[in-house]
Amino acid sequence: MSWALDALSAVLIGAGVLGFFAGTVGLLRFPDTLSRLHAVTKTDNLAVGLIVLGLMPQVDGVGAALRLALVWLLLQASGATVGQLIAEVARRDGAPPAEPAASGRRDRGPRP
Amino acid sequence: MTAWFDVGLALMALGLAWRAIATRRAFDSTVAFVIYGLVLTIAWVRLGAYDVALTEAAVGSGLTGALLLGAAHRLERAPADEDRPSAPLRALLAVACAGVALGLGAVVLALPQVEPLQAVAAASAAEATGLLNPVNNVLMAFRAIDTVLEKMVLFAALVGVWSLAPDAAWGRRPGRRFPPAAEGPLTLFARVLPPVGVLIAAHLLWVGADAPGGAFQGATILAAMILLVRLAGLADAPPVSSRALRLLIVLGPAAFLGVGMAGVVLAGAPFAYPAAHAKAIILVVEFAMLVSVAATLALLVVGPPERAQAAP
Incomplete structure (x- = not known):
């Protein structure tokens, strides 16, 4: 039984790490602020969620598992809020969405 | 496997520390300092010092980061100070800082290996x-x-x-x-x-x-x-x-x-x-x-x- 839980953990955490990798590539490669933000906030939600789910079978007791879930919820809430705030500043400062032709090029965008 | 993890952690800490002192913009330097604090937090966890890790994350990285961000923001509004210290003074400062770092390192390495009382x-x-x-x-x-x-x-x-x-x-x-x-x-x-x-x-x-x-x-x-x-x-x-x-x-x-x-x-x-x-x-x-x-x-x-x- 324990090997099955370990395997489940390995698969979930592996998927989470893959999600982080994809999000980081998006952060580095996407052309404008809003797209980069999209990549990072997806990571906050999905990849952290997968890692927390993967850690849950490894901790003792329901209390510790619930605390892990709380960590995920807090990260989601702060990630979503900060994402909105950065997007608001980007829009106010008039960061234009990148031209489709410019996608793939590393354009650092305006500084906040 | 874990040894490589620790080596990577140490290299990241050193790299971020360098970035924090080497960049010229106070804002960039503060960002590097905050990430440096998070890497240090993981290092303390690896050493089993969970109390220190918690403090590093909360005070060292979080609160000090907030203080430094406030200071950086104020400095950017203030008129820039164009006077750079002279070359000999900068060399002297570099030697003094390196001396402190080496001295601290020597003290840590010279600690007795027995369990502290x-x-x-x-x-x-x-x-x-x-x-x-x-x-x-x-x-x-x-x-x-x-x-x-x-x-x-x-x-x-x-x-x-x-x-x-x-x-x-x-x-x-x-x-x-x-x-x-x-x-x-x-x-x-x-x-x-x-x-x-x-x-x-x-x-x-x-x-x-x-x-x-x-x-x-x-x-x-x-x-x-x-x-x-x-x-x-x-x-x-x-x-x-x-x-x-x-x-x-x-x-x-x-x-x-x-x-x-x-x-x-x-x-x-x-x-x-x-x-x-x-x-x-x-x-x-x-x-x-x-x-x-x-x-x-x-x-x-x-x-x-x-x-x-x-x-x-």
């Missing part, structure tokens, strides 16, 4: 206080005077920050007023998060008796909640002349000092606790410190009073 004493004397966390035993009982002095330093730092207030603003509300934002994500966040934050702060204080945690880490989270509410414009800081605010700030150090002095009568030595009630007394003192440290840390980030107009 303090750790043994703290671990074996857990029954004396009723606390199972050796770190908290050292902080609250065996080296209580150090902890009191630490709180006094925080207090002195706040006095220092307040003394920067211009005469016209003295006694007024500190920092700038954040306008109440229109209903938005930040307002919602600042309404929903504080109850959770207060709960986590109390939890850290409570479990700190027997497990990693404690008043200081809890206080930092509480301070973050205060700052969040203020940032969202939901509440303003009270005027620095407010008696209630000042009482709140001295409550913790005063309670700790009072209990410490009462130890002379009740237990025969300063900062000794009557054994039967040690845990209860320590928890009461820690709770008083939680409130005071949280208020002091938040006020340090808020800054001195500088509004010329009285707030309506």
Whole structure:
């Protein structure tokens, strides 16, 4: 039984790490602020969620598992809020969405 | 496998430390410093020092990061100082800094390999206080005077920050007023998060008796909640002349000092606790410190009073 839980953990955490990798590539490669933000906030939600789910079978007791879930919820809430705030500043400062032709090029965008 | 992880961690810490001191913009440098703090936090976890890791994440990275961001913001508004120190002076500074770093390294490497006496004493004397966390035993009982002095330093730092207030603003509300934002994500966040934050702060204080945690880490989270509410414009800081605010700030150090002095009568030595009630007394003192440290840390980030107009 324990090997099955370990395997489940390995698969979930592996998927989470893959999600982080994809999000980081998006952060580095996407052309404008809003797209980069999209990549990072997806990571906050999905990849952290997968890692927390993967850690849950490894901790003792329901209390510790619930605390892990709380960590995920807090990260989601702060990630979503900060994402909105950065997007608001980007829009106010008039960061234009990148031209489709410019996608793939590393354009650092305006500084906040 | 884990050795490679540790090597990678050490290299990341060194790289980020270099980036923090080598970049020219104060903002970039602060960002590097905050990430450096998070890497150090993982390093402390790898060393099994969970109390230090918590403190590093909360105080070293979080709170100091907020203070430095505030300072960087102010410096960017200030007229740039074009005078660079002369080359010999810079060389001298580099040599002096390198000397300090090498000296510290030499001292650490020269430490005896035997278990330090303090750790043994703290671990074996857990029954004396009723606390199972050796770190908290050292902080609250065996080296209580150090902890009191630490709180006094925080207090002195706040006095220092307040003394920067211009005469016209003295006694007024500190920092700038954040306008109440229109209903938005930040307002919602600042309404929903504080109850959770207060709960986590109390939890850290409570479990700190027997497990990693404690008043200081809890206080930092509480301070973050205060700052969040203020940032969202939901509440303003009270005027620095407010008696209630000042009482709140001295409550913790005063309670700790009072209990410490009462130890002379009740237990025969300063900062000794009557054994039967040690845990209860320590928890009461820690709770008083939680409130005071949280208020002091938040006020340090808020800054001195500088509004010329009285707030309506």
